[in-house]
Ligand code: ADP
């Protein structure tokens with residue numbers, strides 16, 4: 321049996337987070353009543369003219385700069401003609417021969433290895449409306465609110481070799497566009513969706529196999545599943561003597577399978593031609609220089625810096641740089657608390673992240689502010705409270721009412737470091753547990769934990785653990 325190799329190229333539609341549409345002044349806000357955000361331009365009424373939204377161009381160039389792509393000094397909008405009810409003009413305005421962003425690349429990390437994935441191009445286009453098939457009793461409803469929403473379609477080279485690599489690429493790109501502030505990344509609302517082109521070939525063969533394109537997948541999980549399914553389908557087909565035909569397929573997440581939508585023979589002839597209503601877009605060197613100067617620190621650079629400057633391990637550095645908001649939160653806590661970065665990182669990726677996840681909250685909506693977490697960690701670092709008590713204080717902090725110092729004060733949680741007080745308790749416990757003392761002295765070291773437990777219980781967890789260990793060791797030996 322032949323060994324198969326998979327080849328994948330992704331086309332990702334990124335919704336640019338502009339206030340208004342790409343060629344009209346209508347709002348792009350999500351979730352409005354159907355057809356309340358579609359103006360005459362979006363409806364394609366006769367006599368209207370599109371006006372290009374500068375912010376969409378700006379955001380496309382930001383992206384191009386971030387992937388070190390060639391930015392076209394001159395790019396052109398074209399009409400892509402096809403008929404579909406949710407496309408009232410009868411054509412979509414897109415870019416064909418001269419896209420705004422040319423060849424660039426994205427580095428992805430798969431199982432600890434860095435792989436460079438080529439990006440062929442990224443072009444600006446308008447989104448279509450939506451057909452609604454539910455609740456219209458055999459009819460279809462059309463909602464044109466989404467018509468004219470700006471999209472940047474990012475096309476990769478066929479450089480990906482597995483579903484895992486495809487997902488890593490998609491995640492890295494998703495993180496990047498959010499860092500750049502050009503897309504909100506909301507996949508449920510369709511702000512970031514993917515068409516996956518998949519083919520297989522016998523290992524060692526130079527030539528690519530025939531590909532199928534799976535349309536409109538809007539989650540990382542589904543991308544992985546859909547691609548793996550498609551790989552299996554193609555291999556089984558070929559091994560049974562069949563041939564893969566070039567076609568568009570749909571992924572059905574309920575049945576977990578892909579099925580044919582249309583073959584190449586039925587494919588549309590889009591009859592692309594330059595849109596006579598729109599001028600070519602000129603990008604000057606000054607414009608590019610200005611955007612380059614404004615680019616934020618990119619995810620991979622930030623992760624590297626976190627590893628070197630804060631000596632974080634790879635996992636913490638990855639988690640903390642997964643969004644700018646989380647990274648900023650971390651850096652602010654380190655600065656304010658003056659604690660070791662590792663302690664801050666562990667609390668943020670541990671207790672805080674767990675609590676946020678549980679409450680389904682974003683770091684921006686954390687009930688524990690930077691100041692309050694820093695206040696707690698400072699008390700932990702200067703030994704005012706123990707690690708165990710810190711967890712208790714954190715739970716109180718989560719209520720969002722008081723600072724760590726106020727909680728520690730009000731609840732009397734201050735750690736007892738007064739050796740006299742600790743000694744007195746220990747003496748009492750030793751006197752009351754002769755049997756255990758005997759066991760310990762005859763070599764059963766495990767009993768030591770019993771004594772620590774007893775002391776902590778007697779002192780309500782507030783005794784300084786290091787102090788307790790030291791005194792117990794001395795008195796028991
Ligand atoms: P189209 O114009 O039909 O959309 P493109 O040549 O622009 O086709 O390619 C679209 C996507 O398909 C790109 O991401 C590209 O990398 C990918 N691709 C092209 N050929 C193959 C192949 N044989 N197997 C897998 N992916 C492919």
Ligand code: MG
Nearest residue numbers: 331475515533
């Ligand atoms: Mg395509």
